[in-house]
Amino acid sequence: MAAEFAIFFLFAAIAVIFALVVVLHRNPVVGALSLVASFFALAVMYVLLDAPFLAALQVIVYAGAIMVLFLFVIMLLNLQRAPEPPTRPIQQFLGYTSSAFFGIGLVYFIVKYAVTGAPTGQFRATAYDIGVRMFEAYIFPFEMVSILLLASIVGALLLSGRSGAGSRARIGDEVTK
Amino acid sequence: MAFDLTDILLSVLKIAIILGIWLNITPIMVWVERRGSALIQDRPGPNRVGPFGLLQSFADALKFIMKEDIVPAQAHRWLYTLAPTFGLFPALTTIAVVPWGRGFLIPEMTVFGRRLFEGGRWFEPVIADVSAGILVVFALASLSVYGITIAGWASSNKYSMFGAIRASAQMISYELALTLAAVSVLLAAGSLKLTDVVAYQTGYFVLFDAVKLPAWNIFSPAMWLSFLVFSISGFAETNRLPFDFAEAEAELVAGYHTEYSSMKFALFFMAEYMAMGTMAALVTTLYLGGWDIPWYNEPATFLGFLLSFLAFLAKWSFLMFVFVWVRWTIPRLKYDILMRIGWKFFLPLAIVNIVIVAAFIAARWI
Numbered sequence: 001m002a003a004e005f006a007i008f009f010l011f012a013a014i015a016v017i018f019a020l021v022v023v024l025h026r027n028p029v030v031g032a033l034s035l036v037a038s039f040f041a042l043a044v045m046y047v048l049l050d051a052p053f054l055a056a057l058q059v060i061v062y063a064g065a066i067m068v069l070f071l072f073v074i075m076l077l078n079l080q081r082a083p084e085p086p087t088r089p090i091q092q093f094l095g096y097t098s099s100a101f102f103g104i105g106l107v108y109f110i111v112k113y114a115v116t117g118a119p120t121g122q123f124r125a126t127a128y129d130i131g132v133r134m135f136e137a138y139i140f141p142f143e144m145v146s147i148l149l150l151a152s153i154v155g156a157l158l159l160s161g162r163s164g165a166g167s168r169a170r171i172g173d174e175v176t177k
Numbered sequence: 178m179a180f181d182l183t184d185i186l187l188s189v190l191k192i193a194i195i196l197g198i199w200l201n202i203t204p205i206m207v208w209v210e211r212r213g214s215a216l217i218q219d220r221p222g223p224n225r226v227g228p229f230g231l232l233q234s235f236a237d238a239l240k241f242i243m244k245e246d247i248v249p250a251q252a253h254r255w256l257y258t259l260a261p262t263f264g265l266f267p268a269l270t271t272i273a274v275v276p277w278g279r280g281f282l283i284p285e286m287t288v289f290g291r292r293l294f295e296g297g298r299w300f301e302p303v304i305a306d307v308s309a310g311i312l313v314v315f316a317l318a319s320l321s322v323y324g325i326t327i328a329g330w331a332s333s334n335k336y337s338m339f340g341a342i343r344a345s346a347q348m349i350s351y352e353l354a355l356t357l358a359a360v361s362v363l364l365a366a367g368s369l370k371l372t373d374v375v376a377y378q379t380g381y382f383v384l385f386d387a388v389k390l391p392a393w394n395i396f397s398p399a400m401w402l403s404f405l406v407f408s409i410s411g412f413a414e415t416n417r418l419p420f421d422f423a424e425a426e427a428e429l430v431a432g433y434h435t436e437y438s439s440m441k442f443a444l445f446f447m448a449e450y451m452a453m454g455t456m457a458a459l460v461t462t463l464y465l466g467g468w469d470i471p472w473y474n475e476p477a478t479f480l481g482f483l484l485s486f487l488a489f490l491a492k493w494s495f496l497m498f499v500f501v502w503v504r505w506t507i508p509r510l511k512y513d514i515l516m517r518i519g520w521k522f523f524l525p526l527a528i529v530n531i532v533i534v535a536a537f538i539a540a541r542w543i
Contacts, residue, residue, distance in 0.1 A: 029256070029330060036323065043316075053369075056312035064319025068326070068349055075330050076342070126308060127369055 008048055015041035032071045039063045051125035183298065191304050195272055202454045203447045204234035206497065213501040244439040251333035252436065260331055261437070261444035264324025267317040268451035274313050275458045276372045278302035278468050278486035279475045302468075302482060303372060310369035314459065315356055318414070321452060322348045325416075325433045328445070332436040340432025343422040343512060350519040351413040357527035358407035361534045362394055362463045365543055375467030393466035399537040402530040404464045406523045411456040413519065416449065418504040422512050457496035465492045 018041065021034040039062045046055035134142055208223075208231060215222025223230035248257055280301040283294045307313060322345050329341020363369055366377040380392040394400040413420040424432030434445045461467060468475075468485035475481035510518075537543045 027253075029253075029327075033256070033323070033327070036320075052307045052309040053312065056309040056316045059316035060312065060319055064316060064322075064352075065349065068319075068322055068345060071323075071326060072342070072345060075326070075338070 004048060007044070011041040011044040014038075015045075028074045029071065032067060032074055035070075036063045036067045039067070046125075049125075053127050053130065054125050183294065187298075187300060188304070191302065195277070195304060196269075199269065199272060199451060199454065200447075203450045204238060206450045206453070206501075207234045207237060209498065210501050210504075213498065214505045217502070217505040238443070241440055241443040246439040246441065247436075249333060249436050253331040253333070256327050256331035257436075258441070260324055260328035261441045261448070262324075263327055264321060264448040265444050265451075267321040267324075268448040268455065271314045271317045271455045272451075272458060273304040274307060274310055274371055275455075275462055276301070276303040276306070276375055276467060277458075277489050278482045279477065279484075281477045281479055281482040283479075300482070301372070302486065306370060306372055308370060310371050311359060311363065311374075311459075312369055314455070315352070315359075318452070318455070319352060321448070324445070324448065328437065329433040332433075334436050336429045336431075337433050337435045340422075340424055340429045340435070344416060344433060347413055347416070347420065347422060347515060347519075350516060351410045351523070354406055354519060354523035354527050355410040355414055357524065357531065358403045358410065359459075359463060361400060361403035361527075361530045364531065364534050364538065365394070365397075365399070371462050371467075375462060375469065378466040379469050389472065391466055391469060391471040393464065393469065393471075395464040397543060399534045399543060400464065400530070402526050402533070404460075406527045406530070407463065408460055410519075410523055411460060412500070412503065413515065415452045415456050415500075417453065417500055419507040419510050420515055421509065422515065427509075453497065453500050454493075457493050457500065460496055461489060461492045465496075 015038045018034040018038040022031045022038065025031050025034065039058060043055040043058040043063075046052070046058060211233065212222045212230065223233040226232040226236050248254060280299060283298045283300050285292065285294050285297055287293070305313075325344045325348075326341045329337040329339075329344070332338075362374060366374040368374065368377075378391070378393050382390040382392050382396060384390060390396050395404055412418075416422075416424070422432075424434065429435070434442055437445065468489040470484060470488045473484075475485045534543070
């Protein structure tokens with residue numbers, strides 16, 4: 001157990017430190033990479049909870065797919081370090097206090113509902129268990145989410161496509177012209 | 178989780194064996210690549226350093242170490258230095274879940290008056306046989322794109338940047354086809370563990386009550402599409418010709434590692450060959466029966482382990498040669514063709530194959 005505690009605190013510290021870097025660092029690329037490191041540390045938590053399947057999914061989906069796209073966009077936009085617009089002291093004060101209240105509230109509710117009321121018994125998160133749940137009990141919400149995502153992709157394509165027939169650029173046009 | 182010293186030492190031994198092989202892939206493959214290309218292009222190739230130029234790789238390694246290590250003035254110093262390690266880390270770790278031989282029982286023995294392996298101990302030749310199995314490979318491999326992306330961005334060079342963008346777009350696209358193609362195999366084997374996938378392939382297909390074929394997935398008609406998609410996507414995923422747009426030297430100087438020199442460049446080089454090695458090991462495990470020797474029932478002894486390990490090495494080496502063979506035979510494609518193949522052919526084909534395998538399972542043919 002001692003080894004598990006040591007690993008937990010090491011990776012919890014890594015997750016928290018990198019999460020702070022995401023917020024505090026000025027360079028967006030460093031921020032995005034720190035988020036990847038934080039996700040990775042979180043995946044270690046899943047392994048400690050005996051759920052390697054969830055850990056693998058966490059890394060594949062968040063670190064491997066979503067953050068790559070974020071990084072991609074940040075690098076393509078080539079964000080320059082813009083001078084910070086001057087802020088009023090009252091805005092800073094409100095920002096700090098509201099986030100502090102939000103944080104305290106979050107901790108309060110987590111302690112109240114999750115930690116004290118954690119279910120006892122065997123925790124099972126294998127591919128089989130998750131698959132059966134997802135495709136039997138939760139098939140309707142699962143399919144609804146996929147339709148919602150599809151609709152948002154189609155909507156984004158519609159909005160980004162240039163209007164007017166025949167003016168839409170195709171991949172490879174600049175080569176053939 | 179109770180460990181005793183014997184378990185830990187056996188794990189260390191496995192890691193040492195695999196790491197030893199893995200770190201030596203690059204020098205050996207550089208030699209194979211150069212001699213192989215010479216063979217294909219009908220010229221002698223390196224033949225001055227050692228017999229058949231075998232020591233050429235050591236000369237190359239020495240050269241890498243002696244070279245000046247340059248960091249461009251405009252580069253992001255931290256990320257520029259870290260990028261090669263981002264690339265190397267997934268390449269080194271993914272092989273841990275691939276089984277490389279038949280498990281065997283270590284008999285109880287007495288060495289120097291001490292009893293070792295009391296009551297016998299099972300030795301499974303895989304470093305980590307986790308239940309998430311192949312997902313661990315895909316998870317870690319999906320991180321390898323960061324090495325290339327960060328290298329391209331941190332170099333502050335437009336060629337590097339183009340190489341990085343191409344590479345990441347390509348790797349994200351082909352990852353989908355690769356994963357979906359592997360789903361067919363996992364569906365048939367009914368497990369994510371690669372040891373189970375190999376065990377599933379150890380039997381026989383009997384044709385017309387006469388011919389016995391090994392039950393490797395490549396011999397099953399349900400897997401042909403999946404094999405095709407997986408192996409070709411493997412080339413794209415490891416950035417090898419005909420899909421090496423990350424470094425397309427005719428257009429991008431050297432792509433994402435244009436600015437890198439000395440050992441930092443060598444690390445990218447090693448990562449590329451190790452990724453190739455992992456891909457060859459995966460194709461062997463998923464489609465070519467892993468360590469299975471056709472028409473031979475390996476006993477669960479040390480001899481059986483050794484023979485099966487050699488069989489795995491033989492299949493794996495052949496696939497590694499195929500990588501070289503293809504590189505020097507097929508010219509580079511165009512980038513838009515690459516993307517079109519990935520999204521419009523391979524992805525649908527992989528999904529079609531999942532349906533085919535599901536139909537085969539429903540009909541109880543496999």
